[in-house]
Every structure is written in C-alpha cells, then in structure tokens.
Amino acid sequence: MKQHLDRIADYSKVVIFGCGGVGSEVYKHLKCEVNNVFISICDNHKKGEEYFGIEVISPEDACARYPDALFIIGSELYCDEMISQLRDIGIDDDNILSDLTLTLKYLRTTARQYLQKVDYHITEHCNLKCASCNHFSNIAEEHFADINEFRSTFGRFAEIMGDKLEGLILLGGEPLLHQMINQFLVSARNLMPKGYITLYTNGMLLKQMPQGFWNACRHSDIVLSISVYPIRLDIAEISQIAGRQGVRLSFLVRESWFKDALDLEGKQDVLSSFSRCGQANGCSQLKNGRLFPCSVAAGIEHFNKAFSESLSPCEKDSLDVFSDISPQKVLEFLASPIPFCRFCNKDAIEIHPWKLTDCSIEEYLPR
Numbered sequence: 001m002k003q004h005l006d007r008i009a010d011y012s013k014v015v016i017f018g019c020g021g022v023g024s025e026v027y028k029h030l031k032c033e034v035n036n037v038f039i040s041i042c043d044n045h046k047k048g049e050e051y052f053g054i055e056v057i058s059p060e061d062a063c064a065r066y067p068d069a070l071f072i073i074g075s076e077l078y079c080d081e082m083i084s085q086l087r088d089i090g091i092d093d094d095n096i097l098s099d100l101t102l103t104l105k106y107l108r109t110t111a112r113q114y115l116q117k118v119d120y121h122i123t124e125h126c127n128l129k130c131a132s133c134n135h136f137s138n139i140a141e142e143h144f145a146d147i148n149e150f151r152s153t154f155g156r157f158a159e160i161m162g163d164k165l166e167g168l169i170l171l172g173g174e175p176l177l178h179q180m181i182n183q184f185l186v187s188a189r190n191l192m193p194k195g196y197i198t199l200y201t202n203g204m205l206l207k208q209m210p211q212g213f214w215n216a217c218r219h220s221d222i223v224l225s226i227s228v229y230p231i232r233l234d235i236a237e238i239s240q241i242a243g244r245q246g247v248r249l250s251f252l253v254r255e256s257w258f259k260d261a262l263d264l265e266g267k268q269d270v271l272s273s274f275s276r277c278g279q280a281n282g283c284s285q286l287k288n289g290r291l292f293p294c295s296v297a298a299g300i301e302h303f304n305k306a307f308s309e310s311l312s313p314c315e316k317d318s319l320d321v322f323s324d325i326s327p328q329k330v331l332e333f334l335a336s337p338i339p340f341c342r343f344c345n346k347d348a349i350e351i352h353p354w355k356l357t358d359c360s361i362e363e364y365l366p367r
C-alpha cells in the first residue's frame with residue numbers, strides 16, 4: 001500500500017468502486033493518509049445514496065466525469081467482475097488499482113493518524129437475533145450497560161484521545177431496549193462536545209420511542225443509523241417522524257451476511273487472521289474499562305456461556321484505558337494483531353443471505 005499511496009499521490013482524483021466494508025476502509029485510510037486528492041465513490045447498487053457525505057454515483061457516471069482518475073476496487077468478493085466492468089466502460093488497466101490483499105493488509109497493520117470512531121454497547125442482547133451476529137447479541141443474555149460505567153470509561157477514553165478521536169458509535173445488541181437511552185445520548189455529547197455520535201439501531205422500536213428520546217437526539221446532535229434487515233419496517237413513517245423531530249437518519253441495508261468462523265482450537269496464524277479481518281483497525285470497542293479491537297474478542301463471553309466453550313481473551317487482547325496510555329499507544333495497539341486472533345478462521349468466512357438465528361454453535365463454525 002505504501003507503493004499504492006505513492007501511486008495515488010500521482011493522481012488528482014481517485015474513485016473508489018464499491019462502498020461496502022472494504023470500500024469504506026479504503027476511503028477512511030485515504031482521508032487520513034493522502035492530502036489534496038479528490039475522492040469520489042461509485043457503486044452498482046447504491047447510486048444516489050450518501051457515504052461520508054459524498055453522493056454515490058454509478059461506475060458509468062464516474063467514468064464519464066473522471067476518465068483520468070485512479071479507480072480503486074473496493075471489494076474482495078467481486079474484484080474480478082468489477083475490473084471487467086471498468087475495462088468495458090473504457091477505464092485503462094493502468095488506472096485500476098485492484099491489489100486488495102496487500103492494500104488491506106497494509107491498511108489494517110498501519111497505525112492511523114487518528115481514530116475514526118470507537119464503539120460502545122448500550123445493551124448486549126437484541127430484540128432481533130440474527131444468525132451469526134458477530135456481536136453475539138443473538139445468544140447474549142439480557143444485559144444493560146451501566147450509565148456510570150459508560151461515563152467513566154468513555155470519559156476517560158475521550159480525554160486521552162482528545163482530537164485524535166473523531167466519533168462514537170452507540171450500539172448493541174439493540175440500544176433502544178435500554179430504559180436510560182436518553183441519558184447515554186446526553187452524556188455522550190457532554191463527554192465529546194465536538195465529534196460525531198451515531199446511534200445504531202435495527203429500527204424496530206423507533207416508532208414507539210417517547211418524545212424525550214427525540215429531544216435527546218436532536219439536542220445532542222445524534223445521527224440515527226438504521227440497519228435495514230429483510231424484516232417488515234416502515235421506513236417511510238420512520239423517516240417522516242425523524243424529519244418532523246429534526247433528527248438525522250442514515251440507512252445501512254443488510255441483506256447478505258458475513259459468517260465469521262471461529263477456530264475452537266485457536267490454531268490460526270494471528271497476523272494472517274488480522275490482516276484479512278474486516279474488523280481489524282476499524283471496529284474498536286470499549287467495554288468494562290478496556291479497549292478491544294473488535295466485537296469478537298469483546299463479546300466472546302456470550303459465545304462461551306451459550307456453548308460452554310472457553311475461548312477467553314487474555315490481558316494482551318485489550319488495553320486498560322485507565323492505565324498510562326497515549327493516543328499513539330492506542331493507535332498502535334489497534335494496528336496490531338492480538339493473541340485472540342488465533343481463534344478467527346478467515347479461510348472459512350462465508351457470505352449468506354440474512355436469516356434469524358437458530359442459536360446453534362454451527363452458526364460460528366466452519367462448514
């Protein structure tokens with residue numbers, strides 16, 4: 001990727017093709033590492049939607065508008081098809097960057113200059129229960145986060161990171177199940193006056209949320225991000241309510257699903273797992289006064305309890321945020337594999353259509 005970054009610096013315009021997990025990762029990294037480059041995003045299925053404040057256009061439009069740009073392929077899964085498509089619409093091979101394995105390995109193992117966001121679970125359990133949930137909320141017992149623990153852990157972390165922390169994601173489980181959700185929102189904003197704060201929800205409870213919730217969202221400048229699953233959800237009415245309440249909404253369509261397979265014996269190579277992990281260096285989570293690099297290490301207690309397993313994280317799998325740490329130490333920690341990565345089998349990742357859980361261990365094991 002270092003060579004890639006040098007190559008990108010030769011271009012005044014870059015188009016990221018694909019705005020899924022990989023495309024987003026590429027975007028975030030470019031924003032950190034490359035100056036003075038115009039970035040556009042194109043996608044076959046998300047034309048007109050907005051990502052990172054950029055309107056997504058079609059590959060054809062991107063080709064017409066930016067024929068000399070560098071096109072970066074933002075998908076591991078559909079890489080070959082995307083290259084063919086770009087060639088068919090007239091993009092020269094020299095203007096296509098598709099070496100994603102190396103690119104992603106570099107992105108994940110290089111300390112960022114700032115932390116784009118950190119996650120915090122408001123609840124561990126969920127009212128939807130998707131198969132293979134990588135937060136283990138489908139099998140987690142009911143658990144509500146403690147507001148004082150949130151204030152102390154996130155407050156300390158925000159203080160350490162200062163302007164190196166850009167945002168906070170409040171999620172779960174389903175965070176709207178928490179009776180004190182409003183206090184979390186207001187506290188989050190008090191503790192981080194400037195950054196962005198997003199509340200992730202599956203949206204099922206939104207229509208019945210009381211006025212106080214909408215007031216807290218509006219006053220604290222919280223964006224609601226609705227994960228849209230193939231379930232009945234009145235998006236039009238929810239959008240109307242949010243519009244009336246002056247609360248910003250965004251949507252993330254979740255029709256297909258990554259199954260993160262675990263290796264119960266822990267025999268995987270940690271660097272190999274980490275460098276192929278969609279959560280690595282991008283999905284850190286604060287929990288119990290510690291910073292974990294991912295939801296898997298942070299939530300494995302639920303898996304262990306549900307299936308009587310013992311894939312326990314060790315001290316080195318997380319950072320004690322109350323210890324003597326600096327922003328640099330945090331950013332370096334997040335760019336390094338942890339011992340727990342030996343339990344993640346990235347050769348066995350599967351993509352399947354979304355479905356409800358049957359709470360079997362097979363949802364987390366290779367086929």
Ligand code: SF4
Nearest residue numbers: 126129130133137173
């Ligand atoms: S809605 Fe989200 S948190 Fe809940 S089970 Fe599904 S993936 Fe997990």
Ligand code: SF4
Nearest residue numbers: 277294296340341344
């Ligand atoms: S333990 Fe490592 S490989 Fe597994 S999800 Fe977390 S960061 Fe990724």
